[in-house]
Amino acid sequence: MxxxxxxxxxxxELAPRVLAMLVRRYGQFDACEDAVQExxxxxxxxxxxxxxxERPQSWLLTVAGRALVDSWRADSARRRRETAAALDPAGHxxxxxxxxxxxxDLAGADRDDTLALLxxxxxxxxxxxxxxALTLRAVGGLTTAQIAAAFLVPEATIAKRIVRAKQAVRxxxxxxxxxxxxxxxxxxxxxMHVLYLIFNEGYTTSSGxxxxxxxxxxxxxxxxxxxxxLLPDEVEVAGLLALMLLTDARRAARTDADGRxxxxxxxxxxxxxxxxxxxxxxxxxxxxxxxxxxxxxxQAAIAALHDEASTAEATDWPQILALYDVLTSVAPGPVVxxxxxxxxAYVHGPRAGLALLGTLDADDRMAHTHRLEAVRAHLxxxxxxxxxxxNSYLTAAKMTASLPERRYLELRAAxxxxxxxxxxPAGRLAFRDRTRMRxxxxxxxxxxxxxxxxxGRENTPWAPQNSWLCTVxx
Amino acid sequence: MKYMIMMFGxxxxxTQDRSPEWIAGMHELLMKLDTELKESGECVASExxxxxxxxxxxxxxxxxxxxxxxxxxxxxxxLAGYWIVDAQEERALQIAxxxxxxxxxxxxxxxxxxxxxxx
Numbered sequence: 001m002x003x004x005x006x007x008x009x010x011x012x013e014l015a016p017r018v019l020a021m022l023v024r025r026y027g028q029f030d031a032c033e034d035a036v037q038e039x040x041x042x043x044x045x046x047x048x049x050x051x052x053x054e055r056p057q058s059w060l061l062t063v064a065g066r067a068l069v070d071s072w073r074a075d076s077a078r079r080r081r082e083t084a085a086a087l088d089p090a091g092h093x094x095x096x097x098x099x100x101x102x103x104x105d106l107a108g109a110d111r112d113d114t115l116a117l118l119x120x121x122x123x124x125x126x127x128x129x130x131x132x133a134l135t136l137r138a139v140g141g142l143t144t145a146q147i148a149a150a151f152l153v154p155e156a157t158i159a160k161r162i163v164r165a166k167q168a169v170r171x172x173x174x175x176x177x178x179x180x181x182x183x184x185x186x187x188x189x190x191x192m193h194v195l196y197l198i199f200n201e202g203y204t205t206s207s208g209x210x211x212x213x214x215x216x217x218x219x220x221x222x223x224x225x226x227x228x229x230l231l232p233d234e235v236e237v238a239g240l241l242a243l244m245l246l247t248d249a250r251r252a253a254r255t256d257a258d259g260r261x262x263x264x265x266x267x268x269x270x271x272x273x274x275x276x277x278x279x280x281x282x283x284x285x286x287x288x289x290x291x292x293x294x295x296x297x298x299q300a301a302i303a304a305l306h307d308e309a310s311t312a313e314a315t316d317w318p319q320i321l322a323l324y325d326v327l328t329s330v331a332p333g334p335v336v337x338x339x340x341x342x343x344x345a346y347v348h349g350p351r352a353g354l355a356l357l358g359t360l361d362a363d364d365r366m367a368h369t370h371r372l373e374a375v376r377a378h379l380x381x382x383x384x385x386x387x388x389x390x391n392s393y394l395t396a397a398k399m400t401a402s403l404p405e406r407r408y409l410e411l412r413a414a415x416x417x418x419x420x421x422x423x424x425p426a427g428r429l430a431f432r433d434r435t436r437m438r439x440x441x442x443x444x445x446x447x448x449x450x451x452x453x454x455x456g457r458e459n460t461p462w463a464p465q466n467s468w469l470c471t472v473x474x
Numbered sequence: 475m476k477y478m479i480m481m482f483g484x485x486x487x488x489t490q491d492r493s494p495e496w497i498a499g500m501h502e503l504l505m506k507l508d509t510e511l512k513e514s515g516e517c518v519a520s521e522x523x524x525x526x527x528x529x530x531x532x533x534x535x536x537x538x539x540x541x542x543x544x545x546x547x548x549x550x551x552x553l554a555g556y557w558i559v560d561a562q563e564e565r566a567l568q569i570a571x572x573x574x575x576x577x578x579x580x581x582x583x584x585x586x587x588x589x590x591x592x593x
Contacts, residue, residue, distance in 0.1 A: 259505060394490065400527035406525075407501045414494040 007047050010056060011040055012222070017143030018060045020113030022068060023176050029120065030166035031071055033063075033138050040141060067330030082166070114139070114232050116178050118223075121165075121324055122191045125172035130165035131194045132201070133158055139226075141217055150216045151201065188231075192240050192296070195224050199244050228283075238287040239297030245280035246303035249273040261408040265312040277307045295331040298323055317346040334365045338375055370399035374409060381416065390416040400419040476518060477559055477566035481573070483526045483545070483552035489577075503576050507569065511557060516565070519542040522555035558586065 003195050015036060022032040039060045053059040121135040136142045136150075144162065148155040165424050179187045202216025224241045253267035284300050309315040324340035337360055345353025357376050366372045377392035393413035400406050489497055511517035529545035529552065545552040559566055561571040563583070 229590060258502065261502075398527045401524050401528075403522050410489070410497055411494055411501075413490075414497045416493070 012141035016139045035064045035068035038067040051186040107474045122194045134165040235291035242280040242283040243300035298327045370396040382444035386416045479557045480582040495543045518558040520557040526552040
């Protein structure tokens, strides 16, 4: 099994380099991208049985190159003329080209190629879903099937999305090259945002049917690590990598054994990944202050403060609030205000937090998200206003599109409500009776209760206090 | 044969006055069943829909399609979620019964049309 994983890792690392070499030599990004996918498939089939070739990159380049030529041959007569033009006049054979590419690679020239590839996949002309899918395939080396599994959509959907994405690249006349300054800073912002979205997609849906999913979070971290290696002086790239590591470190503790959300304040901190926290901290320490501070670095610093607290009570909320104040001045927005309101509540009390939340009521950007209502519910509960808090939880539960979140919010609401004595236990009794009748055997009440509530009361998410959804999501 | 097992929006309204234990029990049952059906290979697809309050309905009004807020059906009749299973009808009814036994709220089981022509 380890061998299989090593091969996969190696292929994903080689994929963007080989693609970049083909594109640099032949243009035609979309045809080259298909050819590399064929090469990856061939390697995935052959390497586990026959062993990894001595020079895997050359092997992949040769097979992908051959696939490219085959696709040209299979194409129209026009394409055939292009092939002839590409291969003959200069006396080049494909093998000679590949040899040159290989030499260039050894000289380290593929650094800019991989970057150019990232910029191309995150071209502003592409829709956001297309940017994500294309980046994962062309730079991440994932197959269409893996990407589809990760996003929980049919494979055909991703396949079409990639075809459209490549068409958009072509239509936009996007060039395989590094954008010039000052465009480059702006384009780098898009690349970072795409990586951030890939991370979030994996992180916020990590309680889904995990068995079927390719780990998007790990893939986002891998690609951001790559970007950080290529651009070590870009402090915000470092900040983004640190943010991902410091956030992902808490993943194992975010849900319980039954996939239910566990708020930050109630997480078992010994389940946090100490190595990831240490790495995130180290990156942050190295880069903070070496350039203008940006939103990714600030969010990473806030995440680091949460990670450093040995208990929820030990959290340095005044410092977190101070960082949110800086974040508000660097990158103001409703989401930042929302998070800041939580910090304000911890430092100055829930009513102060609620007052700040009130400033978001008129904000259209907040009108369609459940987050505002969810945070308000937590703060109201904290302030002791259970009736209003319950209504806010129910409103938030109706607004969210996330099933684990809806379940969490429904439970928080139910916790604040004393049901009439007939509706609760009686319903369960009826269930027991019917089960017994259907199966024609006496039901063991204890056994059934454990089937319905396997974690027991102490593990259920309505027991904890002081837990605010917003900080769960940070 | 494939069957769609349907849950309706009224269930959400009916659970609002239940105890946290009852609601946790329902979540538990639905998640357990979903996992079982996926692991047994009977589940073709399953989805939960957002609250009917999030729905918009496009109606033909004044000679043109116009989107309006709210679901097409009454909230309590509005689709809330479904499983599509590849199984015998008896099995599909058994699956629905497991949920109804707990929730005491009705579910519908209906065959899905086949795309192939009958000989």
